[in-house]
Amino acid sequence: MLEECALPYRVHPVDIGKGEQFKPEFLAIAPNNRIPAIVDPDGPDGRPLALFESGAILIYLSGKTGGRFLPQSARGKYVALQWLMFQMGGVGPIFGQAHHFMRAKKDEIPYGTERYGTEAKRLYGVMDGHLAKHEYFADEYSIADIATYPWVARHEWHRVDLAGFPHVKRWFDAIGARPAVVKGMAVPRPN
Ligand SMILES: N[C@@H](CCC(=O)N[C@@H](CS)C(=O)NCC(=O)O)C(=O)O
Numbered sequence: 332m333l334e335e336c337a338l339p340y341r342v343h344p345v346d347i348g349k350g351e352q353f354k355p356e357f358l359a360i361a362p363n364n365r366i367p368a369i370v371d372p373d374g375p376d377g378r379p380l381a382l383f384e385s386g387a388i389l390i391y392l393s394g395k396t397g398g399r400f401l402p403q404s405a406r407g408k409y410v411a412l413q414w415l416m417f418q419m420g421g422v423g424p425i426f427g428q429a430h431h432f433m434r435a436k437k438d439e440i441p442y443g444t445e446r447y448g449t450e451a452k453r454l455y456g457v458m459d460g461h462l463a464k465h466e467y468f469a470d471e472y473s474i475a476d477i478a479t480y481p482w483v484a485r486h487e488w489h490r491v492d493l494a495g496f497p498h499v500k501r502w503f504d505a506i507g508a509r510p511a512v513v514k515g516m517a518v519p520r521p522n
Pocket residue numbers: 347352364365366367383384385386419423427
């Protein structure tokens with residue numbers, strides 16, 4: 332989103348594998364000990380604003396840039412927000428749990444991989460059905476696509492073959508070709 336909006340930013344990697352999300356200086360910004368979080372030194376009232384939760388961050392950055400990547404029409408805006416919430420409540424948590432069980436260093440727990448693997452595939456089915464009829468989640472490229480792309484980019488981690496979801500694959504390839512997305516995805520991060 333920062334690349335799409337051409338906003339200047341500085342990256343502060345937080346290695347969650349090493350527990351850096353529990354450092355007091357990070358918790359002061361993000362008390363739920365999760366990435367991502369931002370600090371805008373130039374908040375709405377001119378004072379610094381710290382925000383966590385990627386959906387809130389995306390809505391904030393859209394507002395900061397005069398509504399970029401959120402459709403102008405009321406209908407388009409609420410459809411985009413609907414799919415953004417679908418990511419926040421479905422895609423993110425379920426794919427995250429799938430990664431936990433499928434990439435766990437400990438012995439694999441079949442119930443966990445089965446439960447979250449099946450649910451991840453169900454969510455791909457929902458996305459595929461929608462993207463069969465729409466180019467993007469809303470009627471134009473929006474923060475709903477921006478939020479969902481990085482999770483779909485980890486489809487191998489949650490053991491999903493995009494060949495089974497051709498409309499997601501078409502959407503994924505189109506978004507992955509956007510110069511801002513290429514730059515954003517190349518931001519250094521821990522493995
Ligand atoms: N709903 C949150 C989810 C963020 C999230 O799950 N972050 C994970 C990495 S993908 C994290 O920081 N986990 C560290 C932890 O739980 O300690 C958002 O969209 O910002």
